[in-house]
Amino acid sequence: MKPHALQLYDYHVWANQRIFEYLKELPQDIYRKEIQSVFSSISEVLVHIYIADTIWLNVMSGISFDKAELRVQLREKTKGKSIEEMETMYFNLSEQFAEFFDRQGNLDQATFYEHPHFGRLETNFFELVQHVVNHGTYHRGNITAMLRQLGYPGVMTDYVVYLYAMNTKK
Template sequence: MNLLAHARLMADYNRWMNQRVYAAAARLPAEAVAQDRGAFFGSILGTLNHLLTADRIWLRRFAEHPARYAALESLRAQPAPTDLRAIAHDTLPALRAAREELDARIEDWIGETAEADLDQALVYANTRGVVSRRRFGLLLLHFFNHQTHHRGQVTTLLTQAGEDVGGTDLLELIPTLMADVDGD
């Protein structure tokens, strides 16, 4: 499997897991979602907001790629968020709507991405203004890994609040290549 195929699988996994996480969070009262649970971003809502903000930051950076992805075009004119703890949406329904829109944009953008794009360098500045130059394909790996990391935190917070997200393994989206050995 090449890196681009991996990125497409991860875009699907991102959407799938976000649907599961938001569905579990929606079963909780709003106060429980906003309750500070001592996590790095405080609450379930705070951690989900961080994920949205970080994704927007990275997508804004990716919008500057020389390929000029149409799915990211509108982000070029927007200022990049600067506060990783920002609460972009203070209610779960508003945050969920923004997440769904962003997940669709991510899938559209990954669908536009070509194999040749992955080897190009991307120059960007982090939220403190430090400039970096890194291979775009490896930044994609970071982008999706970051999502998985923080969704794992949210899954733990949801479990502690009494909500089960269900299966979270990427394996659930990986098609089998042959019938199971034992015939199942």
């Protein structure tokens, strides 16, 4: 059985993939359609999740939060990307996370980070993985609300749905 942190991250990847698969079934303009919501478009939500996930992978890998230019670089890297291109970027990022997990080994290992606004945090990698997953779950909920606002049902990405899906693969 996988360590819980890795299973949670697998859920995050699975849920993101379900969002991409569903969005590709909808009319193409839905991805970038401007609406009054938490984000201006569904594409902006996916860019936000991607940027946040990338920053957290960098932080866990020992790169400082103070790398403000990283956010600008990531914003530029994602600018104008199609849904298929973003899906590929998400896949590549999940591969980078997998490599990090393989190198790290013990995700319960104590570590600390210095955040420019919040100060020092003593934690472990598992808790940071939990944060990445929770952040993604929150924003996938934004996507569901935005889809409903645009007249489309959402796609189920609840953790229990993931557990059922994984159970049926056995």
